[in-house]
Amino acid sequence: MRNRKPGTRALAAAAIGALCVVLLGAVVAPEARAEYGDVVINNHSDKAGMRPVVFPHWFHRVRFACKVCHADLGFQFRAGGNDINMVKIIDGQFCGACHNGEIAWAIENCNLCHSAPPGTPTQVHESTLQRMGKGALGK
Amino acid sequence: MRPLLLVIACCWAFAAAAQQGKAVYDKSCALCHAAGVAGAPKFGNAADWSPRIARGAAALYTSALSGTPKGMPPRGGNAELKDADVKAAVDYMMAAASAPAKAAAAAPKPAAAAAAPAAAAAPASAPAAAAKPAAVAAANVNAFNRLLRPASRQNPPPAEDGIHDPKNDGTHVLQAPRSAFDALPRSNAGNRVNWVAALEEKRIAPRWDRADPKASGLVLDFNIVREVKGSMPDVVYPHKQHTEWLDCSNCHPAIFIPQKGANQISMAAILLGEKCGVCHGKVAFPVSECRLCHSKKKDTAAAAAAPAAGAAK
Numbered sequence: 001m002r003n004r005k006p007g008t009r010a011l012a013a014a015a016i017g018a019l020c021v022v023l024l025g026a027v028v029a030p031e032a033r034a035e036y037g038d039v040v041i042n043n044h045s046d047k048a049g050m051r052p053v054v055f056p057h058w059f060h061r062v063r064f065a066c067k068v069c070h071a072d073l074g075f076q077f078r079a080g081g082n083d084i085n086m087v088k089i090i091d092g093q094f095c096g097a098c099h100n101g102e103i104a105w106a107i108e109n110c111n112l113c114h115s116a117p118p119g120t121p122t123q124v125h126e127s128t129l130q131r132m133g134k135g136a137l138g139k
Numbered sequence: 140m141r142p143l144l145l146v147i148a149c150c151w152a153f154a155a156a157a158q159q160g161k162a163v164y165d166k167s168c169a170l171c172h173a174a175g176v177a178g179a180p181k182f183g184n185a186a187d188w189s190p191r192i193a194r195g196a197a198a199l200y201t202s203a204l205s206g207t208p209k210g211m212p213p214r215g216g217n218a219e220l221k222d223a224d225v226k227a228a229v230d231y232m233m234a235a236a237s238a239p240a241k242a243a244a245a246a247p248k249p250a251a252a253a254a255a256p257a258a259a260a261a262p263a264s265a266p267a268a269a270a271k272p273a274a275v276a277a278a279n280v281n282a283f284n285r286l287l288r289p290a291s292r293q294n295p296p297p298a299e300d301g302i303h304d305p306k307n308d309g310t311h312v313l314q315a316p317r318s319a320f321d322a323l324p325r326s327n328a329g330n331r332v333n334w335v336a337a338l339e340e341k342r343i344a345p346r347w348d349r350a351d352p353k354a355s356g357l358v359l360d361f362n363i364v365r366e367v368k369g370s371m372p373d374v375v376y377p378h379k380q381h382t383e384w385l386d387c388s389n390c391h392p393a394i395f396i397p398q399k400g401a402n403q404i405s406m407a408a409i410l411l412g413e414k415c416g417v418c419h420g421k422v423a424f425p426v427s428e429c430r431l432c433h434s435k436k437k438d439t440a441a442a443a444a445a446p447a448a449g450a451a452k
Contacts, residue, residue: 033292036330037329038300056313056316058316058330062345065383066418068346111307117303
């Protein structure tokens with residue numbers, strides 16, 4: 001680095017600039033800054049022509065202890081690890097245990113759950129695994 | 140004599156405003172606008188600025204003050220800026236883009252009249268502006284936490300959070316996190332909410348049963364201390380805070396064998412989403428909060444007295 005040729009520095013600056021733009025572009029353009037613990041579930045949605053589901057953990061943990069869903073209703077602790085479909089929900093399983101028009105709004109409000117941009121992969125937003133690159137947004 | 144004084148005073152006032160705009164620009168705007176990062180209109184670039192200027196200064200003020208969906212953070216990400224500061228910076232940038240020659244010609248005169256060194260105040264002409272960014276970046280050497288998300292950009296509403304589709308009508312009906320979080324104790328990680336404190340202070344009352352608001356669970360109040368290798372403080376695992384949210388069957392026996400010493404736990408496993416990492420790093424407070432778990436200071440005297448015992452473990 002000591003004996004820089006003239007122009008090397010400019011080149012390096014340009015490279016760094018380009019890198020910054022790429023990084024910032026990645027951050028600014030499709031940047032997801034959703035809540036920690038927001039889960040995107042895309043087991044079947046894309047294939048069925050629906051937007052993937054966003055499950056907001058924060059909203060639900062204000063209202064229910066973890067055990068209600070994860071012990072009583074049988075939700076596994078893994079994004080995409082529950083084979084949920086609309087038939088099961090209508091049948092009162094999984095989300096359908098509450099989203100039945102009694103405890104929470106019923107399933108005709110499709111777009112309240114199916115609200116992620118099409119093609120968003122299954123993930124836990126801002127999870128350690130996502131930050132380490134597994135299932136990161138856009139991959 | 141009087142008209143001359145007036146002219147000098149006017150020029151001086153103009154220069155002062157320009158100088159304030161420049162100062163704000165250098166501090167808060169140049170990081171993106173100097174180079175035109177991520178679609179930001181580039182400083183002094185008439186092509187970038189003319190369509191924006193055509194829509195009027197008021198629209199530009201609003202964008203600068205409130206931010207834009209394209210990535211402009213409110214007040215350039217510096218919440219401490221006053222409205223007047225932001226507007227002065229916008230004026231400064233507009234002037235540089237719309238009439239660089241005029242600005243360059245106008246600035247030295249009042250500066251000279253005020254007998255001040257001209258260099259500082261002179262809004263540069265186009266080539267000089269191109270040379271500016273490097274100098275600005277160098278002057279900003281003491282800025283820190285550049286990549287941290289400022290408070291103004293935490294907990295955004297669903298339509299702006301990047302994970303909800305703004306084109307979806309349902310997105311706009313969903314509750315914005317801040318409307319709930321503003322009433323809750325804060326933390327530095329995760330949702331920026333201290334959920335355990337929120338529960339303790341009874342700010343939230345999560346149901347223990349799907350349908351019965353009065354149901355309550357059995358809270359188990361006993362701590363497990365895990366001695367850890369190296370210099371990290373030992374881990375204190377509180378059953379209390381966990382059983383306020385969870386059922387025994389959530390963790391035992393699938394994740395943790397309910398017997399002291401029977402569970403191999405490592406930070407690597409936790410980072411990979413196993414053991415504590417089944418929740419911590421996904422929804423419960425993340426692994427960045429080391430000291431919330433590693434909270435029991437080692438008894439260094441005892442440790443020094445029995446190094447062999449420690450090595451044998």
